Amino acid sequence: MSKNNIWYLAGPFHQYQENVKALAKEAGLVIVDANAATSRKGEANDVPEVTIRPELKAVAVVVEAGGLSQNVVDQLTAELAAIGVIVESFAVQSLERPEGELGETAGRLFQVLEAVNAGIASLQRERDGEVEKAKLLQKQVDDLLAQAAKRDLETEESREAKEVAELKATLDAANVSYRANASKESLQKQVAELDKQ
Known part of the structure; x- marks a missing residue:
């Protein structure tokens, strides 16, 4: 019968105040990331106590059963769907505003991405204008070089005739x-x- 020596611990392991690798070694345990494990086979019963570093503790929102009305859940679902449409359309470079009323977060996200698009379009117009200026300047330089070459040839012919x-x-x-x-x-x-x- 195999010994239960696997310590299923949620990663990343650097989030803990304790040195979890040293604790596992002392206790004769093998650490497996609980987030990636599909089973709890070989799980040890007696594992060390660990605490998350205070600066990494996330604010937890606890919702008791029945705490959210169906209306609120529907609004959150609709806003999340709108955010999905906005992000996907931005990713394919054709920002679309979803139909209907957007929630606050989706509306703000759309405004930000719309501003980003406007900034990119402005930069593209400036770039295109600079390209046209560069082409015009290159044509002028080419014309001046051709005129100088013609003048040099005429000067050489004149000197030869003299x-x-x-x-x-x-x-x-x-x-x-x-x-x-x-x-x-x-x-x-x-x-x-x-x-x-």
């Missing part, structure tokens, strides 16, 4: 003939030959 004109003038002054459409390189060779003479 150098060719100067080479031709030098050859004209020396009474040296050259082709009218001669390249800059061939004109430079002819001028170089003049310098050698």
Whole structure:
């Protein structure tokens, strides 16, 4: 026959003032979380006394049998259902207000989530506006770069034409003939030959 040495204790275990693991070891018990256990097989009869830390004690509301009217229960059930609809619709990003009158908590939750949605929509509009500004600025930068490249090309062509004109003038002054459409390189060779003479 197996020994009953299992201490079914509600977790989490850090909620107790006592060191429950040390107590279990001293008593030769094995701790099992009572919240997760499906049975009480092997439960020990003599287990240590433990107390919940004072800062973790929840306020308990005790309702005696028949303490709530059916009307109050129906109102709470309806409000809980409305809260469920609100939360589910918010989760799928299409906030819906349930039909009928909302209770205080459901109404407040709807207002808060509606404000959150409005804030998100505002941020999205701002983001979209900034994206458009960035696109416009990028187009302006691209246009300026294209204009600068064109200007550089025109400046290079102008400089090239000026150098060719100067080479031709030098050859004209020396009474040296050259082709009218001669390249800059061939004109430079002819001028170089003049310098050698």
